[in-house]
Amino acid sequence: MTIAIAFGDLVKSYGKFNAVDHLSAEVQQGRITGFLGPNGAGKSTTLRCLVGLADPSSGSAEIFGKKYRDLDNPLSRVGTVLDSRGFHGALSGKANLKVVAAAAGIPDARVDEVLQMVELTEAADRKMKKYSLGMKQRLALAGAILGDPEVLILDEPANGLDPAGIAWLRKFLRSLASGGRTILVSSHQLAEMQNTVDDVLIINKGRLIAEGPKEQVMGGDTLEEAFLKLTGGALS
Ligand SMILES: Nc1ncnc2c1ncn2[C@@H]1O[C@H](COP(=O)(O)OP(=O)(O)OP(=O)(O)O)[C@@H](O)[C@H]1O
Ligand SMILES: [Mg+2]
Numbered sequence: 001m002t003i004a005i006a007f008g009d010l011v012k013s014y015g016k017f018n019a020v021d022h023l024s025a026e027v028q029q030g031r032i033t034g035f036l037g038p039n040g041a042g043k044s045t046t047l048r049c050l051v052g053l054a055d056p057s058s059g060s061a062e063i064f065g066k067k068y069r070d071l072d073n074p075l076s077r078v079g080t081v082l083d084s085r086g087f088h089g090a091l092s093g094k095a096n097l098k099v100v101a102a103a104a105g106i107p108d109a110r111v112d113e114v115l116q117m118v119e120l121t122e123a124a125d126r127k128m129k130k131y132s133l134g135m136k137q138r139l140a141l142a143g144a145i146l147g148d149p150e151v152l153i154l155d156e157p158a159n160g161l162d163p164a165g166i167a168w169l170r171k172f173l174r175s176l177a178s179g180g181r182t183i184l185v186s187s188h189q190l191a192e193m194q195n196t197v198d199d200v201l202i203i204n205k206g207r208l209i210a211e212g213p214k215e216q217v218m219g220g221d222t223l224e225e226a227f228l229k230l231t232g233g234a235l236s
Contacts, residue, residue, distance in 0.1 A: 005026070007025045008024055010046065010060065012049055018206050021207045022059070023085050032198050033182075033184050035184055035186040042187070051109055058205070073224070077147075080155075081157055083155055088128065093115065096143070097143060111146070123135060152183045187217060200217050202226075202227060
């Protein structure tokens with residue numbers, strides 16, 4: 001198996017507090033890996049270090065053996081949805097994607113293609129600020145796949161989605177992964193991710209507590225039960 005993403009003794013501290021605390025873990029290529037842990041566990045901080053939005057205090061976070069910013073063509077190799085992503089509310093969904101596409105040298109025809117993939121063709125010309133939360137999440141996903149990247153890094157894409165939205169997301173991620181893509185997707189909702197992912201990385205208080213194929217980590221329990229056992233039931 002090929003390693004797509006590797007964290008090597010990664011530390012990100014704020015003052016004396018380690019938001020990410022000596023995290024070493026690997027993400028296998030071509031699989032959906034759930035990056036799971038409760039609120040405040042350090043998921044977003046880790047992903048921000050991975051894509052160069054935050055500088056590690058020590059250790060490493062690499063994609064295909066390189067820092068994100070050292071990759072050739074990072075936009076076509078790695079797609080991201082992180083909470084800080086900025087779309088303009090006054091522009092339509094389509095216009096927003098065209099801005100991103102133009103900046104990355106991606107043809108407009110691809111914008112129509114990704115709008116269709118996230119089922120926003122009908123709403124493409126409506127102002128983004130009028131979109132529902134689910135539609136905004138789907139637009140962000142469309143932006144992430146514009147460059148047809150090999151790796152997708154998604155921070156809480158299921159946040160705020162209703163059951164139909166979560167089922168849609170699951171199918172969408174599965175279809176991307178079946179084309180050989182690597183997906184690292186964070187969530188604090190363990191039950192919702194259980195059916196979506198192949199592998200899990202579970203962290204708590206910045207530290208790795210479990211890593212591997214989900215069945216192996218669950219050992220016959222649900223992901224939530226496994227998490228509670230691994231952490232002694234303590235909430236952070
Ligand atoms: N810029 C910052 N300055 C200080 N502390 C921070 C900063 N960013 C994050 N933290 C702290 O680091 C810890 C981890 O936060 P992080 O956002 O990475 O968690 P998370 O796992 O993404 O949580 P959630 O599920 O709520 O999104 C938290 O205690 C948070 O308060
Ligand atoms: Mg977060």
